[in-house]
Amino acid sequence: xxxxxxxxxxxxxxxxxxxxxxxxxxxxxxxxxxxxxxxxxxxxxxxxxxxxxxxxxxxxxxxxxxxxxxxxxxxxxxxxxxxxxxxxxxxxxxxxxxxxxxxxxxxxxxxxxxxxxxxxxxxxxxxxxxxxxxxxxxxxxxxx
Amino acid sequence: xxxxxxxxxxxxxxxxxxxxxxxxxxxxxxxxxxxxxxxxxxxxxxxxxxxxxxxxxxxxxxxxxxxxxxxxxxxxxxxxxx
Numbered sequence: 001x002x003x004x005x006x007x008x009x010x011x012x013x014x015x016x017x018x019x020x021x022x023x024x025x026x027x028x029x030x031x032x033x034x035x036x037x038x039x040x041x042x043x044x045x046x047x048x049x050x051x052x053x054x055x056x057x058x059x060x061x062x063x064x065x066x067x068x069x070x071x072x073x074x075x076x077x078x079x080x081x082x083x084x085x086x087x088x089x090x091x092x093x094x095x096x097x098x099x100x101x102x103x104x105x106x107x108x109x110x111x112x113x114x115x116x117x118x119x120x121x122x123x124x125x126x127x128x129x130x131x132x133x134x135x136x137x138x139x140x141x142x143x144x
Numbered sequence: 145x146x147x148x149x150x151x152x153x154x155x156x157x158x159x160x161x162x163x164x165x166x167x168x169x170x171x172x173x174x175x176x177x178x179x180x181x182x183x184x185x186x187x188x189x190x191x192x193x194x195x196x197x198x199x200x201x202x203x204x205x206x207x208x209x210x211x212x213x214x215x216x217x218x219x220x221x222x223x224x225x226x
């Protein structure tokens with residue numbers, strides 16, 4: 001069972017972030033590998049664990065670097081929108097340290113709101129995990 | 145975001161034209177659409193993606209849940225720039 005423990009100087013200020021990599025989905029890899037088609041390797045990014053996010057979010061820049069194409073759309077609603085916005089959905093794998101992978105996630109593409117991250121890990125991934133947020137110790141533990 | 149949504153506009157328009165008919169045929173399943181063509185109907189999104197990648201490739205295509213109305217995904221944090 002993978003366990004990721006992290007300590008940061010001011011957890012309340014920066015939030016529970018983790019280094020991960022995002023790459024094309026297992027299904028895309030499986031379809032293209034036999035054909036010898038080169039796909040983008042996973043890209044390392046800093047991701048914020050965001051329990052307020054329904055779904056995992058990728059920044060537009062990250063999507064461009066991955067060279068993947070949309071496989072759908074989804075309307076989203078945020079605290080600052082008065083009507084839903086349509087976002088594209090992308091099919092990806094999320095690589096954690098020590099070889100643990102969450103495969104075939106349907107993430108949306110949207111710009112980050114001034115936070116220094118390229119990915120928000122949403123509740124679609126967190127449904128597989130336990131997050132222990134220890135504010136007084138400025139540390140958190142993410143367990144799959 | 146808005147620009148990328150336009151990439152799939154033809155597929156979205158096709159789905160809206162066909163939504164009621166698809167609802168009567170396959171409620172709760174997933175439609176795979178490329179351009180103005182229904183590629184297939186599947187039990188899961190993963191299955192639709194698998195077929196999409198194998199038949200269409202790494203090109204835009206639309207996987208759409210066949211439901212009466214699309215419910216927005218809710219984001220209650222301020223981490224999105226929208």
